[in-house]
Each structure stands twice: as structure tokens, then as C-alpha cells.
Amino acid sequence: MLQKIYDWIDDRIDITPIWRDIADHEVPEHVNPAHHFSAFVYCFGGLTFFVVVIQILSGMFLTMYYVPDIENAWKSVYYLQTEVAHGQIVRGMHHWGASVVIVMLLLHTLRVFFQGAYKKPRELNWMVGVLIFFVMLGLGFTGYLLPWDNKAYFATQVGLEIAEQVPFIGQELKTLLAGDATIVGAQTLTRFFAIHVFFLPGALFALLAIHFVLIRRQGISGPL
């Protein structure tokens, strides 16, 4: 049945070469853990992406209950945690996944760094990776405020004051982030929500696409 549907589509638009291009490629021996167990270090990039997928999925579902408004944000999160079946688990996935992403990303970066895999001709991909790292930190920073509890509020207060330390444009940068020069409040929350669920994920997808296209074009760097 599935085969028939696939054939029907393939007959018309010839999709086989497309997914062959994506999925069918050599895995060199030195990155295959079946040959050298130590090659598991090559998994960290893929694992980072896997956790990112979890973050996207759980985040999409969380927005079914979350309200980015200072009156209701905490209440909606509390409702989700205490009244909705499996709500605690889904928020748990997003909460812990956020930390796991950073850990995996760091391990991936360390692997690339210590193997010297960033060297010519792969410098561009390293730069894109660094941008991804910044976007991830941004996602962590903006997501932290959303539950609108004490910890979130004061962490953001501190984060905004760090932004204020930027020379020359600090004050403007803080206002831009918080939506107000002095208040961390209603406008800050909606801004952080918008940045967290639209702007940064958009940037992340674009950067990830470039990251993956480059690794496919350039191949995995040779063995040490």
C-alpha cells in the first residue's frame, strides 16, 4: 500500500533522486562507531539536532496552553503543570531539553575544535556554527523569562543589565530588548515571547540549513 502510494508519486515527480541525495551517502570508516568505538564523538552534532527537534515539537505543543501576558503567563503555566494530563512531561521535555541542547552543542564544538576540523576549507561552517551557538543562547535567555515567576523575572533583570554594559549603545540595546527603558514588564514578556518562538527559531532554521548544506558539500574532515 505504502509502496504503491510512493510509486504513484515517484512516477509523476521523480522524488527518488531527491531523497537519495539527502539520505544516501558514504559514512567514512573513521567516523563509524562500528569500526572505531571512539568515533561516537562524531554523534554530538546529530544529537544536538535531535534535541533541537524535541525542543521544536514540545515548544509547539506548549504554545497551546501558554499565554504571553503578565496577568496570565504564570497562571497558564501553573494550569498546564497541574491540571493538564502530561503537561508536566511536555514542559519537562522543553525545560530539560534546553539544557541538554547546550551540553550537546558544547561537546560538538569541543570535538570540532580538538580535531581541528574547523580548519581550511571548513572555516565558514565553523562561523555558522558559532552563530548557531549564539542563537541557542538567545533562545535560552528569552525562554527563561516566559514562565513569569520570580526566578525568571530576576534572571531577566540581570540579563538586561548585562546587555546595558555594552559600550555606547548599551542603554538603547536594553530598551530594544525589554521594550521599555526601565520596566521589565508587559512589553518585555511579549517581546521575549515573539523573539523566542518566531525570530530566533527562524534564524536557527536558516543557519542549520546552511550548516548541513556545507557539511554535505565539503564532507566530513579526514581522520586525525
Next chain:
Amino acid sequence: MSDEKQQVSRRQFLNYTLTGVGGFMAAGLLISPIRMAIDPVLKESSAGDMANVGLSVDDITEEPQRIDWTIDQVDGWYESEVNRAAWVYRNENDEIVAFSPVCKHLGCVVSWEGSDQHPNEYFCPCHDGRYYKDGTNVPGTPPLAPLDEYVQEVRDGMLFLGEPKPRGEA
């Protein structure tokens, strides 16, 4: 070729295994989010509490009268008072009847004798839907069912109303 059995090739075996493991992981990942998303469908509704509408049964006449009251509504994390209304009268068998004013056509609000041209009927201004005094829809007008009736109860001479139910279920 004598021991020819249904051999599973290495490629097939790998395909099955990978699909199985992948499917298992995807299912494990999605089960909680999906359960959370469909929670409203599976939640038991807390409706059913009867509210005192502030009307003494002695004041109920054969002429339908509109009564308004409020109920406390819990909507997820948001609690509020919402307005309810009913048309209440005493029918020829001396039974109290309380109709929901929500038209069975498209949900506008009906009024008793809401149109001068149609005395002794409920009238819906949106599409000229009409109902007789006993709530039955007038044939040939838009509504296809009689007005819903409130679940009712009399306690200490006061009228208590619950949820509106289609006729025959109240």
C-alpha cells in the same frame, strides 16, 4: 532450491529494524505532547451545578418571563462570572418550564413576542426564526429543533437551573 523459505534479506532486515526503532522513538517522543493536546476532549466537564436564579416559584406565571443570572465559570486558568438567561413560564399542566434563549438555527437570542407580527411566539431577529409557546419550532421557519430546556429544580420555593438540554433530555 529445496530449502527455499521466505528469506529475509539483510537489507530488508535492516529496513525493518530501523523503521521499528525509529517509529518507537518517534512514538515515545510524541505520545506526551499528543496526550496533552487532546486533554480538553478527554476532560470531564465540571458543568452540572445548579444555580439559584433568584426567582420564587410563586412569581412564575403563564406568561414567559426572561430571567438573568450569573454563574461562576472556570475556563482553564481563567475564572469569571458569565451571564445566563432563560424564558420561564408555567404550562397548562402547572409545570415550570425554562427555555434557553439560544436559537436552534444559528445561535442568536430569541425573545418572547419579539416581533409585533407574531404574538404568542418566541421570535429570533436574525433570520425570523419562530417557536410556539411550548418551545416547538414553527414549521417553515429556519430552526429545525425546539428550544433547549434547562435542567431545573425547586429548592425552598426558589427556582434552580442547571445546563440547557435538547428537549426530551432535560
